[in-house]
Structure formats: C-alpha cells, structure tokens
Amino acid sequence: MNTRANNIQRASDIVVGVSTHVDPTKAKIIDLAYSAMDELIVLGLVGEPLWQPKKHDRHQTLNSIEYLRQFGMIDESLRGIIKLVEVGEPQSLPSLESYLLEPSMSNATQNVALQVEASRDVEYIKMSPMKLIELLMDMNQWGREFYNIVSRTTMVRTLLDGVEGSNNGKLLVMNTELHLPTPFVPTRECYFARYCKQLSQETWGVVDVSLEKFIASPSKYIRRRPSGSLIQGMPNGFSKVIWVEHVEADHGQVNKKLQPLFGAGYAFGATRWLASIVQHNEWSETLKEPTLAADDRVLISKAGRMSFLNMGDRMMRTFCSDINASTRNPWKQIPSFYGSTDVRYIVKNNNNSETGKPPGTSVIFTTSVWIHASPNRLFNFLRHESSRKKNSEDKTDIYYIQKSYTDSIASYVVYAPLDESALKSLSNGSNPEIVMMLPSGFTILPARFSDNNNGDGSLLTIAFHSIESTSIRSSIPSESVEILYKVITETISAIKDAMM
Structure with a gap:
C-alpha cells in the first residue's frame, strides 16, 4: 500500500475508533481534554520546584520527580496548587477555580521505555490573542505557520463546536507528523485532541493531549502529554504566550550525538515553537516596508x-x-x-x-x-x-x-x-x-x-x-x-x- 493510501487508512481507522460506541468514547476524550486543560494551567503558571531554570538557556525544564509528586495526588491537591498560585500573583493570573471540574491526568500510566522531554518558555508576540487562537485552531494556518516543524497535519474530526461558532470550547481530533530538517532523524507522528478554552476576558488556553488510550497510535515511540499555550492579551497590542511542551519519546531511534538535543528540550521544545511565530511576524513586518534596497x-x-x-x-x-x-x-x-x-x-x-x-x-x-x-x-x-x-x-x-x-x-x-x-x-x-x-x-x-x-x-x-x-x-x-x-x-x- 502506498503512502497516500496508508494515510487515508489511518484517518479512516481513527474515525471508526471515535465513532464506535460514540457516546462513551467521545465522552472519555472530552473528559481527557478537560483534564489536560487543568494540567496545562498548572504547568503554565507554577514556578519552582516544578520547573527548573537552565543555565545559559531561556527555557525551563520540568522536574520529573516534582511532576509525579504533584500530579500523582488527588484532585484536591491540584486545586490547592492553583489556589496558591492565585494568591501569589493575583494581578497577572486568571481565576481558575471554575475550570477545575474534571479529574486530572494524575493516574496516567507511565511508560518506562520512553524518555521525558519537557520545556517551558515565554514570549511577547505582536499579535492579538484572537489571531493567535485562530492560528492554532485552523489546521491550514497551523501547518503553514510551522512548516519548519510540521511535515503534515490532518483535522480528523470536530468533537465539540465552539460557543456560538467561536473557538471557545472547540475540541478537535488531529493527526500530525513532526520533523527535524534532515532525512536521517525519524519523524514523530501521533493522533491527539486539541482543546481551546477562554479562561478569562483576556486569557485563553489551547491544549493538546495524545489519544493512545482510546485509538491505536501510528507510533509506539511517542506520547504527547498535556502540552500547549496560555495566551494573555497585553495593553500594548502584544500577547504574552506561555508555551509548554511535554512528551515522552524513544530516544533510541536518534543518533547518540543528537540525543542531548531531545532530552534537554531543544529539538521539539517550547522555544522552537515560539521562535517560529516570531520569525513569521518578522517576515510579515518586512512585507509592510515601502521599499527594499538591494546590496x-x-x-x-x-x-x-x-x-x-x-x-x-x-x-x-x-x-x-x-x-x-x-x-x-x-x-x-x-x-x-x-x-x-x-x-x-x-x-x-x-x-x-x-x-x-x-x-x-x-x-x-x-x-x-x-x-x-x-x-x-x-x-x-x-x-x-x-x-x-x-x-x-x-x-x-x-x-x-x-x-x-x-x-x-x-x-x-x-x-x-x-x-x-x-x-x-x-x-x-x-x-x-x-x-x-x-x-x-x-x-x-x-x-x-x-x-x-x-x-x-x-x-x-x-x-x-x-x-x-x-x-x-x-x-x-x-x-x-x-x-x-x-x-x-x-x-x-x-x-x-x-x-x-
């Protein structure tokens, strides 16, 4: 079977998977997406000891032991963490209490064969929150914007429509393949849910989480834990974007000379995604200049x-x-x-x-x-x-x-x-x-x-x-x-x- 036929068959498989016993499967994916958003909020807003700064680097890396300690506890502990964060910086954080209605991802099974890659970074981007949300929720825009990372992407199904046709509350099922710029490093492919929610008047969240619990994964070497971005509108027309990337992957398929790029959060880390948006903005600003002087x-x-x-x-x-x-x-x-x-x-x-x-x-x-x-x-x-x-x-x-x-x-x-x-x-x-x-x-x-x-x-x-x-x-x-x-x-x- 050729590549195109394989891709069509995979898309067909996931539609069948989501459609079989529609209500139970759909409900479980929705619950998973809600829980993933809860986790993203914590990962995006809590500091040390959950996140550790890296010397000479702008991004932070996840403290895996602290992550297991916090997300291995009952939901009340998760609520307590968020309350502490709200008390600590009330002027910059949205009220999150009403969004913690679903169980967290704390009971997710750990796959000891996979290595953790987790990073967090912050960037101020000259775009409104609504434009950034549209970029992330429109598959054509998303694939085009991140062409240096995304090989191909398919929107398999919309599980939830947004409120009154907006992106608020929209839940998508997607298939995506990610790459590094060389044919000698394997790509990463997985099916995942992408959920968007407005957290306050000026703050949005967009979270991804892989669906291997419900649908056969195209690859056993990658698992996408709750990852995504918290986007807060700023008075000067910029948006503050907190980007979190958290995956588990098999580094055994990568040459040892390149493995440090993956474990340290560089290869597919938060900074790389943010840098792609910044590069696109710089290109757009260049388009607005009246003339261009050659050498x-x-x-x-x-x-x-x-x-x-x-x-x-x-x-x-x-x-x-x-x-x-x-x-x-x-x-x-x-x-x-x-x-x-x-x-x-x-x-x-x-x-x-x-x-x-x-x-x-x-x-x-x-x-x-x-x-x-x-x-x-x-x-x-x-x-x-x-x-x-x-x-x-x-x-x-x-x-x-x-x-x-x-x-x-x-x-x-x-x-x-x-x-x-x-x-x-x-x-x-x-x-x-x-x-x-x-x-x-x-x-x-x-x-x-x-x-x-x-x-x-x-x-x-x-x-x-x-x-x-x-x-x-x-x-x-x-x-x-x-x-x-x-x-x-x-x-x-x-x-x-x-x-x-």
Whole structure:
C-alpha cells in the first residue's frame, strides 16, 4: 500500500475508533481534554520546584520527580496548587477555580521505555490573542505557520463546536507528523485532541493531549502529554504566550550525538515553537516596508519586493517539505559500492500538473555529515555567496534567490537558481507561484561529539535538487547516480577543508 493510501487508512481507522460506541468514547476524550486543560494551567503558571531554570538557556525544564509528586495526588491537591498560585500573583493570573471540574491526568500510566522531554518558555508576540487562537485552531494556518516543524497535519474530526461558532470550547481530533530538517532523524507522528478554552476576558488556553488510550497510535515511540499555550492579551497590542511542551519519546531511534538535543528540550521544545511565530511576524513586518534596497543600492518597487519575499517564503517551505523523513518522502539509498557516504535520493515527476515546477523528472539527493565546527561558524561560511558557489553543483554564472536564517535550534541556507526573465518578472511584481523553482541548500543542527566536548560540532545536511529529464521517468540511470554521488561527496570535502 502506498503512502497516500496508508494515510487515508489511518484517518479512516481513527474515525471508526471515535465513532464506535460514540457516546462513551467521545465522552472519555472530552473528559481527557478537560483534564489536560487543568494540567496545562498548572504547568503554565507554577514556578519552582516544578520547573527548573537552565543555565545559559531561556527555557525551563520540568522536574520529573516534582511532576509525579504533584500530579500523582488527588484532585484536591491540584486545586490547592492553583489556589496558591492565585494568591501569589493575583494581578497577572486568571481565576481558575471554575475550570477545575474534571479529574486530572494524575493516574496516567507511565511508560518506562520512553524518555521525558519537557520545556517551558515565554514570549511577547505582536499579535492579538484572537489571531493567535485562530492560528492554532485552523489546521491550514497551523501547518503553514510551522512548516519548519510540521511535515503534515490532518483535522480528523470536530468533537465539540465552539460557543456560538467561536473557538471557545472547540475540541478537535488531529493527526500530525513532526520533523527535524534532515532525512536521517525519524519523524514523530501521533493522533491527539486539541482543546481551546477562554479562561478569562483576556486569557485563553489551547491544549493538546495524545489519544493512545482510546485509538491505536501510528507510533509506539511517542506520547504527547498535556502540552500547549496560555495566551494573555497585553495593553500594548502584544500577547504574552506561555508555551509548554511535554512528551515522552524513544530516544533510541536518534543518533547518540543528537540525543542531548531531545532530552534537554531543544529539538521539539517550547522555544522552537515560539521562535517560529516570531520569525513569521518578522517576515510579515518586512512585507509592510515601502521599499527594499538591494546590496548594490538598487531600489525595488513595493510590488517587486512582495514578489521576492513571497518567492523566498515559497522556496523555504518547499525545501523544508523536501528535506525531512516524512512518510511522503520515499527516500532511496545510493548503493554502497559507490562509496561509504550515505547518500539518499528521491525521484520526482511533474506532468505539468504542478505550477512553478519544471515538467519532467527531477531528483533530490541528500546526505547528513558531522562537521567539527560550531553551527554559527558553519552558517556564516555557507550563507555567503562566494562560499556557496565553491560548494554548489552549479558551475555556470546564474542568478540566485537565497534565504538564510537561524531559529532556536537549526540554521537554514536555501537558494534556487533563476534565469534573467524570471528575475525581471519578479522585479515587476509577478506571481511567484508560477515561477519555475527547484530549491537546494543546507541545514545545520548542533551536535555533541563526546561527553567532554559539548556543543562545538554540527550535523550538516546538504540537499541538491536538479532536473534529470524533460520526460517522465520512474527511475534514474546509473550514470546519473554516479554523478550525483560525486557532486555531493566533493561538496562535503570542500566544506570540511574550509572548516579545518
């Protein structure tokens, strides 16, 4: 069965699961969502000893022993904690007593085979609470906003409609796959409930909790405990967002050099989700600027600026979608007789049905390698045009559009070649969706090479996307495979030499 058929079958399974004995199952999921919201409120508002600050980091990590002590008690203890919090900071916290009507998650079974990842962070975001709530509750917006984390998402069913058509009280059942920007780290997929509730006039909560208690999970390696955000409107038009991420996952599937990123709350932690919203806001603010001055002081019109910025956004989204281990990316490994480097590729066909992509067959080939250089040094080297040209598969002079940025964990340098006609068209404000584009680039993750050498190495992922044929092919010839392997291994050697 192909990937699409598998996804359809999974969606069908969960609908059947929720529909079977509808009232009991639905009622249990609703109870679970209510309890998850109660827990999120505590996790979002209580400080030490439940949460511990991390030296040199902005986020906090969960004290697992304290978590078990607090959430292993009866509900009255949970109520008492919230009352203490209300007494401690009444000016900034909503009244929570009326929301603690359901049993907590305190009796949830612990899976000793999984490791805990839990982090909390706070950010002030230039958005109203209502816009943030809409972003989190609209699956299309949510998947688009967090394209660097979310591989794909499906809204399976609405279990509860919001009050008078609003998001207040809405309960969704979702399926989501999350990724890091490399095909060599497995994705995370689970079904979960997402519940939204207005806690006071200016404060909202949105909580997720996985549903493996009721529906067979697509993966036994991930469990999403109550996680989400508390959003409080501020007088200056900003929103204070407290983000909590709490999952249990199997780190055994992750390379040991990357495992510290997961256990310490970096890989899929609260800071990374908040950073994605901030990055989107910065991009939106750039769109509002009246003109854009290029490096050679050439002024670009507002329409041209919009086209280039949207082109860069489309390029980055496409690259992030192509460069992960999602089930919709059927990576093949180049046979080992070509060499020892693990190079993988995907063959993509376009029979003119997709705009903005050249017709025929193209191929993405990629590898991830360990580089003994800090992520910052490697990023600064790769993002400069002179460095990239030395390490690119393109040997002729051509125009490029490039976007590079760093979020809380990963760095991205993504570019795509453009011919002169496309460049002029974008400058005049044409629709960037119809411009032919095949993005290539680099992603960088911090890596740990030994117990005594923390944080001075990088996992570099390289991906090149090139046209193979103007006709449709199901595979690529062996001579093309050999060329692809040579290009990517020579690129690795050049980068390693530059970092010595």
